[in-house]
Amino acid sequence: MRLFLCLMVALAANLAQAATQIEGVRLWPAPDHTRLVLDTAGSVEHNVFALSGPSRLVIDLKNTSLKADFSKVDLSGSPIERIRSAPRNGSDLRVVLDLKSDIKPRSFVLEPNQQYGHRLVVDLIDEKGSRLERAASPTVTQDSAGKRDIIIVIDPGHGGEDPGAIGPRGTREKDVVLRMSKTLADLINKQPGFTAKLTRTGDYYIGLRNRTLLARKYNADLFVSVHADAFRTPQPSGASVFALSQRGATSETARWLAQSENRSDLIGGAGGVSLDGRDDMLAGVLLDLSMTASINASLGVGSSVLGQLGGVAKLHKPGVEQAAFAVLKSPDIPSILVEAGFISNPKEEQNLATEWYRNRLANAIMDGIHEYFQRTPPPGTLLAWQKENQKGGGQVSRYRIQRGDTLSGVARQNQTTVSELMRFNGMTDDRVMVGQTIRIPSS
Known part of the structure; x- marks a missing residue:
């Protein structure tokens, strides 16, 4: 019985030490950050830290080996210049991102969903927020x-x-x-x-x-x-x-x-x-x-x-x-x-x-x-000005329906609504025919 228990303990220890693999890698550049996703065969322990002079991000993964090919990753639009890796401490893996500038890292693991398996997600955040600010001026x-x-x-x-x-x-x-x-x-x-x-x-x-x-x-x-x-x-x-x-x-x-x-x-x-x-x-x-x-x-x-x-x-x-x-x-x-x-x-x-x-x-x-x-146009807008200046109007223009026209398109071109055109022309629905002439209220 004691021998059986010892074998079970040893087996559990071996399973705990069993290495997982990085099976795939994806990169998602965004205006305010770049997301690096590592697909792993199972859950993985990791540690992430940034270095300066030159700028690098180091990702240490415990009991992990590399199956994916980092050289095939498209790095365009991201702050990453190169991804390299090497074994560490016998069974661990170190991944190094050579960067164009300093970033703020954030990492977390994700459980499998209907499309992906286990994943390690590393966000490279633009510390100055410059790209987001430019995108959102x-x-x-x-x-x-x-x-x-x-x-x-x-x-x-x-x-x-x-x-x-x-x-x-x-x-x-x-x-x-x-x-x-x-x-x-x-x-x-x-x-x-x-x-x-x-x-x-x-x-x-x-x-x-x-x-x-x-x-x-x-x-x-x-x-x-x-x-x-x-x-x-x-x-x-x-x-x-x-x-x-x-x-x-x-x-x-x-x-x-x-x-x-x-x-x-x-x-x-x-x-x-x-x-x-x-x-x-x-x-x-x-x-x-x-x-x-x-x-x-x-x-x-x-x-x-x-x-x-x-x-x-x-x-x-x-x-x-x-x-x-x-x-x-x-x-x-x-x-x-x-x-x-x-x-x-x-x-x-x-x-x-x-x-x-x-x-x-x-x-x-x-x-x-x-x-x-x-x-209900907001004050100070072109539509508000047009609505104010049309209040005293009453003039009518006419438009001949062309091939490809829709009533909604004609309404937009003439700064009015479909319901207003239908009411003004006594129409029961919004269907129009080529050659049909409709009246359009204008200022």
């Missing part, structure tokens, strides 16, 4: 009379090591929403009086709080996060629009009041409110008022977007839903989250993978945004 274009654009910040969900939901055929949410967001940004930028900005322009991950931080740095009038839903069964389908719930608003108010550093930089969006120098009671009242106004505006624009989406896609729910999503928690910026459909539904996955369907959804979202801001 506020941009507010103005016309010759000083009337500014409405700024829409579009947030493609997930990215990089986070693929989001994955459809039955392998379609990844992060890819679908990035393509659709770029299309939406192009549509917005072509519209007079609007400017669009993207939180990410490539395949990399941005933290949820940093997404709202970017919206604040851009002085956004509206934040639109784009996702594709998933469920454990393939049956659910349809697009959805979310705004922040009251429960989410309450928790966020408490967070802002608890963190004193927020007092000065709230509010960087269109509201221009500051809590700096206020006592807690007054700051709480101001923050509650701002949050309430933000949620009401979010519900308004969400309703317009949902109404337009209903014309091109099935809706999951008939009204704007509310939830405590972290990316919706800007107290000063109206924010909505659009679920373009269920990527877990085979038919909707097939649709979302096609450019024509994503274009239809992007056009519908643009129409909803345009419709909302036509009704």
Whole structure:
């Protein structure tokens, strides 16, 4: 019996000492950091430290050997000049990153998920924040009379090591929403009086709080996060629009009041409110008022977007839903989250993978945004000036429908809404025919 116990102890010790392997490596450069991901055969103990003169990052991995080929990693767009490695202490592995400049490292391990196995993640953070600052410099274009654009910040969900939901055929949410967001940004930028900005322009991950931080740095009038839903069964389908719930608003108010550093930089969006120098009671009242106004505006624009989406896609729910999503928690910026459909539904996955369907959804979202801001343009914007100067109008112009025209496109070109054109022309739906002449109200 004693011999059996000794053998079991020895076997357990050998298993504990058994080496794992680095089986793969991926690199995700982003504006504010670069993420290095090492795929390992099992969980791994590690230690990370930075060195200067020259700049290096050392990653020590216990009981680990190298199977992957570091020489094949594309280092472009990252602060890494070279990756080298060597055995250490017999069974350990040392990986050294030769860097172009000093960085701040952050590391953690991830458990297996539906796409990846065990992983060691090392973030190389730009200590000066220079790349993020350059990427997020506020941009507010103005016309010759000083009337500014409405700024829409579009947030493609997930990215990089986070693929989001994955459809039955392998379609990844992060890819679908990035393509659709770029299309939406192009549509917005072509519209007079609007400017669009993207939180990410490539395949990399941005933290949820940093997404709202970017919206604040851009002085956004509206934040639109784009996702594709998933469920454990393939049956659910349809697009959805979310705004922040009251429960989410309450928790966020408490967070802002608890963190004193927020007092000065709230509010960087269109509201221009500051809590700096206020006592807690007054700051709480101001923050509650701002949050309430933000949620009401979010519900308004969400309703317009949902109404337009209903014309091109099935809706999951008939009204704007509310939830405590972290990316919706800007107290000063109206924010909505659009679920373009269920990527877990085979038919909707097939649709979302096609450019024509994503274009239809992007056009519908643009129409909803345009419709909302036509009704309630922010002060000082080109749309607000146009609305003010059209109040005494009453003149009518006429437009002959050309091949490829849609009523929503004609409405956008003429700074009006689809519903207004339908009402003005006595139309019962938004269908138009080539050669048809419609009347357009103008100032």
